Amino acid sequence: MGPGLTGYIVRRLLWAVPVLFVISVVVFSMMRLAPGDPVDAILGQRYTEEQAAVLKAKYGYDKPLPVQYVKYMANLAHGDLGVSTRHRDFTASDVIWPKLWVSTQLGAIALLIVFGLGIPVGVYAAMARGTFVDPLTISFWLAIEAVPVFVLTTIASWLFALKLGIVDLGYRGVWSPNMIVPILVMSLPGVAGVARFMRASVIGVLGDDYIRTARAKGLKERTVVITHITRNAMLPMITVIGLSLPGITAGSIFVETGFGIPGIARESLAAALAPDYDVVLALVLFGAALFVMANVAIDVMYGFIDPRVRVGAGRG
Amino acid sequence: MGLSTRAFELVPGVASDLLTAEQFGGEHLANAELGSPKRFRTMRELLRKKVAVLAMCYLAIFYFCGLAAPLIAPYGLNEQELTVEARRQPPSSEHIFGTDQLGRDLFTRVLYSARTTIIFTIIIFVTGGVFLGLGLGLLSGYKGGWIDTVIMRVGEVLSGMPTLLLMLAITASFRGRINTWSFWLEDHTFLGDDSRTLVKFGIIAIATVPFAWLGSTRIVRSQVLAIREQAYITAAESMGAGTPRILFRHVLPGVMPLFLVGLSSGMAGIAGAEVALSFLGLGIDEPAASFGSLIASVSGSRNLNDYPHMLIAGAGPVVLFLFSWNLLGDSLVDVFDRRQNTR
Numbered sequence: 106m107g108p109g110l111t112g113y114i115v116r117r118l119l120w121a122v123p124v125l126f127v128i129s130v131v132v133f134s135m136m137r138l139a140p141g142d143p144v145d146a147i148l149g150q151r152y153t154e155e156q157a158a159v160l161k162a163k164y165g166y167d168k169p170l171p172v173q174y175v176k177y178m179a180n181l182a183h184g185d186l187g188v189s190t191r192h193r194d195f196t197a198s199d200v201i202w203p204k205l206w207v208s209t210q211l212g213a214i215a216l217l218i219v220f221g222l223g224i225p226v227g228v229y230a231a232m233a234r235g236t237f238v239d240p241l242t243i244s245f246w247l248a249i250e251a252v253p254v255f256v257l258t259t260i261a262s263w264l265f266a267l268k269l270g271i272v273d274l275g276y277r278g279v280w281s282p283n284m285i286v287p288i289l290v291m292s293l294p295g296v297a298g299v300a301r302f303m304r305a306s307v308i309g310v311l312g313d314d315y316i317r318t319a320r321a322k323g324l325k326e327r328t329v330v331i332t333h334i335t336r337n338a339m340l341p342m343i344t345v346i347g348l349s350l351p352g353i354t355a356g357s358i359f360v361e362t363g364f365g366i367p368g369i370a371r372e373s374l375a376a377a378l379a380p381d382y383d384v385v386l387a388l389v390l391f392g393a394a395l396f397v398m399a400n401v402a403i404d405v406m407y408g409f410i411d412p413r414v415r416v417g418a419g420r421g
Numbered sequence: 422m423g424l425s426t427r428a429f430e431l432v433p434g435v436a437s438d439l440l441t442a443e444q445f446g447g448e449h450l451a452n453a454e455l456g457s458p459k460r461f462r463t464m465r466e467l468l469r470k471k472v473a474v475l476a477m478c479y480l481a482i483f484y485f486c487g488l489a490a491p492l493i494a495p496y497g498l499n500e501q502e503l504t505v506e507a508r509r510q511p512p513s514s515e516h517i518f519g520t521d522q523l524g525r526d527l528f529t530r531v532l533y534s535a536r537t538t539i540i541f542t543i544i545i546f547v548t549g550g551v552f553l554g555l556g557l558g559l560l561s562g563y564k565g566g567w568i569d570t571v572i573m574r575v576g577e578v579l580s581g582m583p584t585l586l587l588m589l590a591i592t593a594s595f596r597g598r599i600n601t602w603s604f605w606l607e608d609h610t611f612l613g614d615d616s617r618t619l620v621k622f623g624i625i626a627i628a629t630v631p632f633a634w635l636g637s638t639r640i641v642r643s644q645v646l647a648i649r650e651q652a653y654i655t656a657a658e659s660m661g662a663g664t665p666r667i668l669f670r671h672v673l674p675g676v677m678p679l680f681l682v683g684l685s686s687g688m689a690g691i692a693g694a695e696v697a698l699s700f701l702g703l704g705i706d707e708p709a710a711s712f713g714s715l716i717a718s719v720s721g722s723r724n725l726n727d728y729p730h731m732l733i734a735g736a737g738p739v740v741l742f743l744f745s746w747n748l749l750g751d752s753l754v755d756v757f758d759r760r761q762n763t764r
Contacts, residue, residue, distance in 0.1 A: 359700075
């Protein structure tokens, strides 16, 4: 790692700070200025002015918004995400972290399936270009993508639980075989996007000189496809993989509500509806931070792989 | 998770990335020596065209049925028969899609749901697509400077936020005011009973629009940046044409094709957002009709086992609708690629 690359990484990280700052200010003001009131959420419909005043003073809602923001950020730096109004006596961190872990495990497995299936399907379709196999393969996955997740949930649980009787639908932990159905429902619709992207990328590579060279020197078609075509076509996939990484923590609202999985997406829905102000705020900020970090990571990875990127950035 | 629910979360950033990548791939098509026999190529093109034609046919039927719903519908929207025999009827000559759990004609519900989908997509098309997407894209591409910086930075901040969660938070926080707003509308306008549904449309539109313009804006901006350098723009400028004239007479025609291609690939996502919100009970709900609430009322594996016609009739039309838009967008990108290359 040369000095150029270190400087590049530092610059990218510094750039992420203002973006995160703006996001946090916008979301914070949105949550505080939104119609409704955390005091209503905690006390219910009937309360006296004194009770409200005590609560407002306790949580600092009576202070001006910038003061509240600074205090919130100071607490955040200590890992204090605020209090949950939906779950009495729980802090927002107590509510969020265990559920986030459940969703992240499921999301990671689903993501592996999405790319594990999508990349070969894309390469296959691209190599079959010019025949009817190509549009047929892509259309098949597009059709699955078009089925709403909540319809797929019903169909999959009917098929696997009622018809075939392989699993039942209760939640018994992330690693129980019951999770096969929700993981399938989460991952299958994503295959089309990856496959299409991979197909376009492969087709872009196909015409390059080194592919012709590889074929000309008599390499087996298998070797050409795997080590020459696929490897080079994977380069643009870094962005897609990187951008989808934050998504694995988000969980899927429809799958988690449909299969009763105690994950973060179900909590997000309940928190947004309640509304559970600090929990929603923490979730949005967490998601935004992950997204920004993923973007930085992608840029840095490109900097590693492709020297032209960091030279250009150094000049600019 | 982001990927699996792609059609149901608006992820315009990712969608536009995919689109540009496909064009990127397309640029190489012209010099790609694939050695595929000509007849396969024509066959493939034929198949592709057929797929596009089929998709367009279905979309035409869908739009016609939706817009003419009150004329076609054999029963009233909320006309019901609440006897045990009249509920959950399988398809028959009287009710071609059967009836739902409240003894209402499913075909009628589907027609009105299609109308809801159409109204919503048009609202977003006009506000998020044309007004914000095209307008801001033209502005930021042509003007450049700080305007460009502000627009693109706002877009960056918005695309960094968890879309679905924010949409939920926005709809949820506004829904508390539904009564206040719809009563006001009822009292002060001619809308009467429709005002409640109108307010709900407004709420989901407010929740969707902030995230619906990013993709189009990026596409339009990059097109404008390329067109701005053309000699005929310099010529028009030197002849003293004003900014609006240059934008609408000279830049816009060049931008339109790709803008429409981008929008058509995003259409399924926009329609899907309404269906998803309504499914969660946050969008258009009963007594008004929406595919989301319709599907919510017929889902569940027991339901599917005992009354399969209800899920097929309720979900089938909208799944085909989303699928058709995806296919159409896809073939449009393809056709556009080819045209770009032969030019």
